[in-house]
Amino acid sequence: KLASREFHPENTVIEIGDVRIGGGELVVMGGPCAVESAEQIDEIARLVKAAGGQVLRGGAFKPRTGPYSFQGVGVEGLIMMAEAGKKHGLLTITEVMTPEYVDICAEYADILQVGTRNMQNFDLLRKLGEIRKPVLLKRGFSATYDELLNAAEYILAGGNKDVMLCERGIRTFEGYTRNTLDLSAIPVLQQLSHLPVISDPSHGTGRRELVEPMTRASVAAGADGLIIEMHTDPDNSMTGDGVQSLFPDQFARLLRELEQLAPIL
Ligand code: PEP
Numbered sequence: 001k002l003a004s005r006e007f008h009p010e011n012t013v014i015e016i017g018d019v020r021i022g023g024g025e026l027v028v029m030g031g032p033c034a035v036e037s038a039e040q041i042d043e044i045a046r047l048v049k050a051a052g053g054q055v056l057r058g059g060a061f062k063p064r065t066g067p068y069s070f071q072g073v074g075v076e077g078l079i080m081m082a083e084a085g086k087k088h089g090l091l092t093i094t095e096v097m098t099p100e101y102v103d104i105c106a107e108y109a110d111i112l113q114v115g116t117r118n119m120q121n122f123d124l125l126r127k128l129g130e131i132r133k134p135v136l137l138k139r140g141f142s143a144t145y146d147e148l149l150n151a152a153e154y155i156l157a158g159g160n161k162d163v164m165l166c167e168r169g170i171r172t173f174e175g176y177t178r179n180t181l182d183l184s185a186i187p188v189l190q191q192l193s194h195l196p197v198i199s200d201p202s203h204g205t206g207r208r209e210l211v212e213p214m215t216r217a218s219v220a221a222g223a224d225g226l227i228i229e230m231h232t233d234p235d236n237s238m239t240g241d242g243v244q245s246l247f248p249d250q251f252a253r254l255l256r257e258l259e260q261l262a263p264i265l
Pocket residue numbers: 033059063114115116117138168203
């Protein structure tokens with residue numbers, strides 16, 4: 001299998017501009033759950049950059065559990081985010097939900113995200129195999145490691161070699177946390193595969209006060225990068241994910257801590 005360590009013993013290093021993912025340096029992607037307005041994404045981009053992050057995250061198309069919830073601002077959001085990224089010197093990552101939107105998302109964003117609910121959307125994965133932009137593939141909330149690696153295989157088989165795997169929490173019997181962040185996924189996926197592994201402690205816990213400790217734990221477990229939600233006004237965010245979003249000062253403090261932690265691990 002193309003995703004396997006057996007097939008490809010060396011780590012895959014994804015280079016985008018001067019950012020290298022999987023090459024030993026920790027990459028931090030930060031930003032809101034959803035792009036809400038040009039002002040919102042510009043201000044958050046400024047804060048992500050100031051804190052030392054490399055990639056701006058934000059959803060323009062949101063895969064909401066219910067059809068009446070805010071669905072994202074769409075293509076306008078892609079444009080707003082691209083402008084904010086360029087202005088502040090950040091790469092951008094955004095979720096794509098359907099094959100029809102892959103080309104336009106790839107035009108505006110540097111990395112395309114496949115959400116947990118779409119991990120086995122095989123038409124989407126095949127289409128992502130045809131483009132030449134890096135993809136961050138989130139683990140389905142009930143998917144095994146093998147199923148995640150097979151989903152990655154669909155993209156790799158199409159010829160797109162730049163795939164990152166993302167642990168974002170799985171569904172367990174525990175209801176206190178939104179999901180259970182499976183820390184074992186980080187070393188297991190790195191042993192089974194050569195692809196970079198990114199941890200998402202925001203969706204992995206669903207609780208702001210757990211994001212900092214689970215970020216540190218992810219780094220200790222060997223994560224190649226992090227994707228963390230941060231919002232300037234989390235209590236009034238347009239998705240329910242404000243409760244798991246860090247305030248800007250918390251985000252900045254966390255990144256300062258990581259700088260000290262990363263070299264000793
Ligand atoms: C997100 O990153 O905002 C998101 C919807 O993530 P997930 O697919 O992991 O729920």
